[in-house]
Amino acid sequence: xxGGDDVAPDLTDVRRAVEAASVAETARITATLIRVTGDxxxxxxxxxxxxxxxLVDWPERGVPGNPGAWLTTVAKNRAIDRIRNAASxxxxxxxxxxLTELEGLEDGSGGYRAAGDDRLSLIYTCxxxxxxxxxxxxxxxxxxxxxxxxxxxxxxxxxxxTMAKRLVRARAKIRDAxxxxxxxxxxxxxxRTSGIMAVLYLLFNEGYSATGGSSLVREPLALEAIxxxxxxxxxxxxxxxxxxxxxxxxxxxxxxxxxxTRTDAAGDLVTxxxxxxxxxxxxxxxxxxxxxxxxxxxxxxxxxGPCSYRVQAGIAACHMTAGDFGSTxxxxxxxLYDSLAQIAPSPVVELNRAVAVAMSxxxxxxxxxxxxxxxxxxxxxxYLLPAAKADLLRRLGRQSEARSEYQRAxxxxxxxxxxxxxxxxxxxxxxxATAEFxxxxxxxxxxxxxxxx
Amino acid sequence: MEYMLFIxxxxxxxxxxxxxxxxxxxxxxxxxxxxxxxxxxxRPVEDATTVTVRAGEVVVSDGPFAETKEWIAGYDIIAxxxxxxxxxxxxxxxxxxxxxxxxxPVWPLGE
Numbered sequence: 209x210x211g212g213d214d215v216a217p218d219l220t221d222v223r224r225a226v227e228a229a230s231v232a233e234t235a236r237i238t239a240t241l242i243r244v245t246g247d248x249x250x251x252x253x254x255x256x257x258x259x260x261x262x263l264v265d266w267p268e269r270g271v272p273g274n275p276g277a278w279l280t281t282v283a284k285n286r287a288i289d290r291i292r293n294a295a296s297x298x299x300x301x302x303x304x305x306x307l308t309e310l311e312g313l314e315d316g317s318g319g320y321r322a323a324g325d326d327r328l329s330l331i332y333t334c335x336x337x338x339x340x341x342x343x344x345x346x347x348x349x350x351x352x353x354x355x356x357x358x359x360x361x362x363x364x365x366x367x368x369x370t371m372a373k374r375l376v377r378a379r380a381k382i383r384d385a386x387x388x389x390x391x392x393x394x395x396x397x398x399x400r401t402s403g404i405m406a407v408l409y410l411l412f413n414e415g416y417s418a419t420g421g422s423s424l425v426r427e428p429l430a431l432e433a434i435x436x437x438x439x440x441x442x443x444x445x446x447x448x449x450x451x452x453x454x455x456x457x458x459x460x461x462x463x464x465x466x467x468x469t470r471t472d473a474a475g476d477l478v479t480x481x482x483x484x485x486x487x488x489x490x491x492x493x494x495x496x497x498x499x500x501x502x503x504x505x506x507x508x509x510x511x512x513g514p515c516s517y518r519v520q521a522g523i524a525a526c527h528m529t530a531g532d533f534g535s536t537x538x539x540x541x542x543x544l545y546d547s548l549a550q551i552a553p554s555p556v557v558e559l560n561r562a563v564a565v566a567m568s569x570x571x572x573x574x575x576x577x578x579x580x581x582x583x584x585x586x587x588x589x590x591y592l593l594p595a596a597k598a599d600l601l602r603r604l605g606r607q608s609e610a611r612s613e614y615q616r617a618x619x620x621x622x623x624x625x626x627x628x629x630x631x632x633x634x635x636x637x638x639x640x641a642t643a644e645f646x647x648x649x650x651x652x653x654x655x656x657x658x659x660x661x
Numbered sequence: 662m663e664y665m666l667f668i669x670x671x672x673x674x675x676x677x678x679x680x681x682x683x684x685x686x687x688x689x690x691x692x693x694x695x696x697x698x699x700x701x702x703x704r705p706v707e708d709a710t711t712v713t714v715r716a717g718e719v720v721v722s723d724g725p726f727a728e729t730k731e732w733i734a735g736y737d738i739i740a741x742x743x744x745x746x747x748x749x750x751x752x753x754x755x756x757x758x759x760x761x762x763x764x765x766p767v768w769p770l771g772e
Contacts, residue, residue, distance in 0.1 A: 338744055385766050386662040388743040396745065 222266045229275040230259060231435065234354030236276070237283050239326035242351075243389060244309045245287060248379040252351060254290070258283040259354075284310050327352070328391045328443050335404040336387050343378035344407050345414075350375060352439070353432050363429050364414075401449040405456050405517065408437050412460050416470070427467070434460050448512045454503035455518030461496035462524035465489040477629050481533040493528050500525055516552040519544055538568035555586040563596050571600040591620035595630060663698065663767035664747045668735035668754065671761045682755045691739065696750055700737030734760065738767070 234255060241251035258279045272278040288310050291303060334347040346364075349355045355363075361371035381387065392400045415430025437460060441453040469483035500521045507518065523544045530536040545561035558581050566574020578597050587593045598613035614634040621627045691697035706725040713720045725732060734756065741747045744764070751762045 336744075338748075384768075385764075386664075386741075386744045386747070388745055392745070 219267055222263070222271060225266065225271040225275060226259060226262050229262070229279060230354050233276045233279050234259075235327045235330060235352045235439065237280050238351045238354070239330035240313065241283060241287055241310075242330060243326050244313070245291070245306055246389070248351070248382065250287060250290060254283045254286040255279075255354070256356070257286050280313065284313050325391060327439070329389050331404055331440065331443070332391055332400055333382065333387060333389050335400070335407045336382075337400075337403055338385060338387060339378055339381060341407070341410070343374055343381075345411055346371060346374050347378050348407060348411070348436065349432065353436060355432070363426065397447075398449065401444070401452070404440060405437075405453065408433050408440065409456060409460070409517075411436070412463070416463070416467075430460075430464060430467075434464065448510050451503045451507035451510060451512045452515040452517055454499050454506070455515055455521050458496040458500040458503060458521040459517050459524055461492045461499070462521060462528050465492035465496065465528060475625070477625055479629075480527060485532065488528065496521070497525060497529065514547060514551050516548065519548045519551060523548070536567070538564050542568050555581060555584070556590075559587060559590075559593055559596060566600055566603075571603045575600045575604070589620055591617045591622065591626060591630075593617075594620065595633070598633070662743065662747075663738060663740050664744075665765045665767055666700070666737040666739060666747075666751055666754070667733050667763040667765065668737065668756045669731050669761045669763060670734050671759075672730050674759050674761065677759045681758070684755050687754050690753070691737075691750060696739050696741060696746075698738040698740055700735065700739075702735040703733060705734070706732045731761070 237258070238251050238255050241254060242248055245251060261282050262275075262279065266272070288307060291307060291310075331348065331352055334351060335344045339347070342364075346360055349360050349363075350357065357372050357375060358368050361368040364371065382389075391397070412430050412433035415426050415428070415433060434457070437453060437457045441450060441457055444450045444453050465488050466480075466483060467489070468487045469478060469485075472478050500518065503518055503521075506512070507515070523541055526537050526541045526544070542561060542564040545557060545564050548557050549561060559578065562574045562577035562581065564574075565577055575597065578593065578600065581587060582593060582597070594613045595617040598610045598617060601607075601610035601613060611634065614630055618627055618630045618634070621630055688697065688700075709723075709725045711722050711724060711726050737754075739747060739750055741750060744766075747764050751757055751764055754762060756762060
C-alpha cells in the first residue's frame, strides 16, 4: 500500500504504466514463452502473474526504467519455477533444453532475437483456419491483446466459465491436432494473412453490434481491433501483405470516425445521409486517408494484387471526405463497387453498387440493376433489397409501388431498430430522402446503441 | 504426427468426373514423399455389418453404425510434420473435390 512517502509514485501513474506496458509487451512476452515452452496456458499465466507482480511492486519501488525488460524477467523466472516444480511424472521431453533457453533469454524488450517473428507466429496460430471462428477471436484477444478471460467473456456476453472452456478447447486443439506455431510458408501466407484480417474485422464489427449489451462494454472491442490491426501492419512492414493490412486499418478508422453519429438518442439507426458530419472524428479521417494513400502506393510498388479492404476503404473515403451527402462522388463510388465486384463478388456488393449507380446516374439505372438482382433471388429474405427498391421508386414518384416495397422490407426486418427505421420511411413524404447502404452499417444493423467516447 | 483421413462421400459436392479422378497420382506422390502409411477404399455401406454386445449378448445387424447421407468411402493413415501438411495432403486427394475428407489426429494409447 502507498505510504505518505514522497518517493513513492502516484498509484494512477503506476496503473497507467502497467496499462501501457500491457499494450506494448503482452503479445511479445507471451509469443516468446509459447515458442520456447510450447505451453500456451503456462505462457499466459506467467505473463498475467508478471503484471500482477508489477501492480504490487511498482507502487513500492517505482516504475522501472525499462518496464518490458522487468516484466520479461519476472515472466520467464515464473516459467522456470513452474517447469522445475512440475510433478515429475509429467516432465516434458526436452525440458532441460527449454529451461536453458528460458534462462538465456535476453531481458531487453527489443533485445531477444526475432521478437517480431514470435508475435507473428502467435497471431497466425491464433487465427488458424482449423480453429473455430469464435475461438480464433477469443485466443487473439487473450494472448495478443492480453485481455483477461473475464473481460473477453463480458464483451461477448457469455459466462466466464464458457469463455474459459472455449480457450481451453482451442489450446487443446492446437496441441493435439498439431497446429504448427510459426509464420506460414510462402504458399500459404496470403490466404492465412487474409484469415487474420477477417478475424480482426469481425472483432471490429462486434464492437459496433450491441446484441443486448451496452456500448460501454462493446466499443473497446473496436478499439482493440484497431490496435491489433496497427500491430499487424507494423509486423507486416515490407511484405506483400502490408498494403492489405493498411487498407483494413484505414477502413476501420473511417467507420470509427462516425461512431458518435451512427445512432440517435433513442438508439435508432441514423443513415449516412442524415448523420451530422460536424460530429465526425476528423483526425481519424485524416489518418485513414493518409493510410489508404500509403497502402495504394505500396500496393503498386510491391505489386500486390487488388484487395477487398483497400477498395472498401476507398468507398468509405469518398463518403468520409465529402462535406455533405449530396456532394459525394457517387460515380467514383460506383466504379469502386465495380472493382469490389471483381475481387469479392457477392449479391450484397451488387446491391450496394446498384444504389451507388442510382445516386450517380439516376434512380432508373439503379432500379434496373436491383430488379435484375431481385429476379435472381440471391438476396431473398434480405430486407435491404426491397428497402433500396422502395426508396428509388419513391424518388421516381411511384408511391404505391414504393409503399408495397417498404412493407415487404418491414416484413423481413430482423429487429425493432430496422422496423422503426422503415416505418419512418414509409411515413415520410419527402421524395428527396434516400437511404445509403454502407456494408458495415447494414451488416451489423441489429440493436444499435449510442456510441460513447 | 500420424493422422487418419476419413474419405467421405458428400451428396452436395460436384458431380464425380472419372477423368479427373487422379487417385493413382495421389498415392504415388504420397508414397514417394514418405507420407502415406496405409490406406484403401472401403466397400460401400450396403456391405457393412455392425456389432454390439449388450447384456452379454452379441448383437449383429446389417448396415453402418449410423444412417447418414454421408458415409465413409475409404481411409488413409498418413504421417506428417504438422496439421498444415496433413491439410495439404488431404486437399490433393481427388475426394476432397468430389466428397469430403476429415483429418483426425491419431491418439496412441499411453499419451
